[in-house]
Amino acid sequence: MLQIPLAEFGEKYWATKALLTRARDATTPGPAGFHDLFSAAAVDELVSRRGLRAPFLRVAKNGATLPDTAFTRPAGVGASIADQLDDTALWRHFADGATLVLQALHRTWQPVADFSSALAEDLGHPVQANAYITPPQNRGFDDHYDVHDVFVMQIEGSKRWIIHEPVHRDPLRDQPWSDRADEVARAAETEPAIDTVLEPGDVLYLPRGWLHAAQAQGEVSIHLTLGIHVWTRYALAEQLLQDALSALRDDPEMRSTLPLGFDPATTDLGPIRDRLVAALGTADPAAAVQRTRRGQARPGPLGPLAQLAATNALTPDAQLRLRPALDAGLDGNRLRSRVGWLDFPEPDLAAVRTLLNRTTATAGELGLPLAERLLRAGVLVPAGATPAQTDSAPDAGRPAAAPA
Template sequence: MSRGPDTTETARALERCIAVPVARFADEYWGRRALLSSAADLGSTFDDLFSTEAADELLSVRGLRTPFIRMAKDGTVLPQSAFTAPGGYGAEVGDQVSSEKVLAEFAAGSTIVLQGLHRTWPPIQEFTRRLVAELGHPAQVNAYITPASSRGFDPHYDVHDVFVLQIAGAKRWVIHEPVHELPFADEPWSDRRGEVAARAAGAPAIDTVLRPGDALYLPRGWLHSATALGGTTIHLTIGIPAVTRADLARDLITRALRSDRLRASLPLGVDLGDPDQIATDVRAAAEDLIGFLESASVGSAVDEVAHTVGSRFRRSTRPEPVRPLQTVDLLGTLSGGDRVRWREGLHADVRDEGERVAVVLPTTTIRLPASCGHAVRTLHAGGTHTVGSLPGLDEDDAVVVVRRLLREGVLVPAS
């Protein structure tokens, strides 16, 4: 069922990856089931995000270094020396991509993996920021570039959810249901090689060929392998290490461990290796922990857990990069007629502190006079704003406030 053509300027990032409504995806697929979406149903392609030309540019002229590239053949990762070398005079560091070595290995059937494209390729940087904002979970993007009729990696599962976006060529994907539901990060497929191989030998849940513009969603734990058909194929893999209830429980238990119930020392002279001697205290510890979790103390812990989880999320995601030269040029000539906006993806709380308004950032806090509160909240709400029209400030004061927020990387020029 086609949703009709969306332009890349207006389509939400998640909607570009799924051929069902977002609400249905959340209820029926997220963390539960695989979803195959055809280019016809998606109504657009991914040409604006990545291409064969983009891959060649990164491999030839961008001075890419490890760990932003790796290569594999027949399921085995190649040593870095197989595709890196010093870059010549003035760039002698030896972990730079060697286009000649990459050519030789690629022509011999090796797969190229361009890692961390959400850091190295601007269109994917912007797309990933929007996707993270919509999902509420971190994300990272790799490109897998496979030569004709080659297999990249053996059947395996990932410990994070993935979206696969087919960029170029055709690739056959064979998908099997999990042997271990929703694995954690410390439960890799290699711990279950036998089970994975046995499941992969059976009938697949999905056996399909992805062509340019097609997309595939796989919850963590779903087995998959891919084989290039015909010429070179490229696909993007968006990895999403979803935050789980176990993460919330871990932070909640951390708080419980600081409760008065669990502070008592074990008996003097106890043999910690003797189960009989510590059995009573193990049971008491369990009862105290359960008592904390069943008490009203959990309610008081919610704010602290939210703060901890939120801080961890902010540390794992990056806001829009700033442009130092452009920003400094604007600082030198800033006037009421200039236009600015809040830096995309920058997490901040705006709080009243008596005679001050505080902009609380992940690494620092900026305090301004309380009279700036309305203007700061207007900027924080989003959109593009003319400096001289910010509410609650005259033009001169607005210039001072905006100059401070530009210098601190909170605002960016709107151009």
């Protein structure tokens, strides 16, 4: 995706500077547009055939987002859920200049899901993926900034991007651009830092806080936005504080009631502050941070029928692999991962460590009882299993909704 080494990107651009890379400048040029990830055909497939529900699509026009009821309806007998996409309504809005935003493609389109998962592993921060489909000479959103970093990957058509430096650097998740709408509007009138047209295969990186607006040119524009929901030092400070407060719950003095006639203006906070500082000094939020990180992504796909067949037909020479994106690690004799935890007796630990290091093994190398246990827990999958090219089972929860 980028044409510079990851280490150089991290040193020169990550979280600080915008970066534009051109498909035409690639040292090993190939087909432009990232069509192995996404395409116009994929848009039509998702919108017209997948039964997607409103959380997985937004419609925007002239800087405003349309209500879900403007493009959803029940889908008929046996599928009467009221918020399924209405492709006829979507077509009419699109023909009238509206931008379609397919959200959470890391859950609904397998090539994008695989790519997003790999990128998250490289960056160490969770990744979401949206697609923006804009009619010619239209723009979906006015100047704004995001509270996460983004990689913009132009798929089809072309789009002009006008980018300004931040009015508020490194915004947190609860510091959206709308809180500084006047500053954003004034900054948008100044000379831009970047004014460019993205063509298929081009990639634009923007750290959170950088202002941007984009307009399709003479044909339909499709681009992917990979949103990087970065961990911050503030987030770690929050985790430290939570760990310290948890420790103070076991302190009888801190649980004691304040005197009658309590007056915050005259109360001596020194002893309370001292206890809090002491608790912070011993706080270790690593386990909580790891739990939170694991909860920010899902493990790789698991087909129940293939899994059952592999379990029932298990033989010593069966090839097995660690489930992708599992984020598994041993804590003593406990294996923690995105599918929960398992405790192991001492004789099994060597085999589990080998599996974590190699990611693949035969059932005979692990021992049939251990291999079956790990298959049934969803930790292992058959090594020959290949996920379907598309994934038609999106989450029930609402995906993150952020303009780009």
